[in-house]
Amino acid sequence: MKFVFDLDGTICFKGQPVSDALLKALEELVAQGHEVVFASARPIRDLLPVLHERVHHYPMVGGNGSMVAAGGARISTVGFDGEVLPVLLQLLTTYNVSYLIDGEWDYAYRGPADHPIRLHLDPHKLARNVPLQELESIVKILMLTSDHMAELEERLRQLDVVVHAHGGEGVLDISPKGIHKWSGLQQLGVKEREYIAFGNDANDISMFRHALHAVMIGEHPQLAPYASEQLPLDEQIERAIAERLTALGRLYAVASV
Known part of the structure; x- marks a missing residue:
């Protein structure tokens, strides 16, 4: 088993x-x-x-x-496809989102240094925190904070992606379609x-x-x-x-x- x-x-x-x-x-x-x-x-x-x-x-x-x-x-x-990814990245700007975005190994982080997600991120320094544009493929997005989180979640649920809301942390977890x-x-x-x-x-x-x-x-x-x-x-x-x-x-x- x-x-x-x-x-x-x-x-x-x-x-x-x-x-x-x-x-x-x-x-x-x-x-x-x-x-x-x-x-x-x-x-x-x-x-x-x-x-x-x-x-x-x-x-x-x-x-x-x-x-x-x-x-x-x-x-x-599996990464986000070329149609939905630009929309997701635009939402980061529109809603002033702090985020953790994962590539196939490295990641891009923009947010508070004391956020719980940041405190437990890559503790063994196995990867690099790189500028977002340096990630060749994006496989997962955590939206940590936003000026309008409820409106942002509503927009995300209209897209062809998988959205999980972690209520206890106030975090939106986005994966590619079907993942x-x-x-x-x-x-x-x-x-x-x-x-x-x-x-x-x-x-x-x-x-x-x-x-x-x-x-x-x-x-x-x-x-x-x-x-x-x-x-x-x-x-x-x-x-x-x-x-x-x-x-x-x-x-x-x-x-x-």
Whole structure:
């Protein structure tokens, strides 16, 4: 069985790396013959610092599906097409947007130095912060602040792009048309109803919808209808996840699949 994990708010918390206890639980799944996949809104570049290097070869979906890697090598990236991209870039100016824009590896950041997104951005200095015009391909846009965020969101939803609003952060997360975590998983050969998903936010809906079993961490009203079960987000969450992985690993043992 394949086990697919979102990162932030699901198996790592407050910008800290995945704990050794949870890493060991994931590695135990692999030892039993299961496959572990990470699927995050973070670009691949920013997955690596919160994952120990001993799991860097595991399959990864980054940028909400715009980036896919396996065995430590990039498989594919998908950028915005030439029609919608100029419109998106014009909106940055029209609405005085601060942003984090990801290319295939490097990024362009314009915004407050103390913004939470900036504080956790590329901590290992694996990439370069370059002027926007130097990014040859743009695969993901985070709009952090704006003079008129509600109006900006309305404009974005009229475009042929995927928009996720992170209510707790007040951030708009924009991906190319047809790009989401499920599309990224398909690039890895993951098939419908042949994996178990763990997630916590609206950008996990696509992978929850196609999962055999979906575990929601904490509470999210948009995600909840697609969840098979929920684990409360409290001080015991890591222990609860590890115990659930043990149980699910035994239930979906390779020999029975």
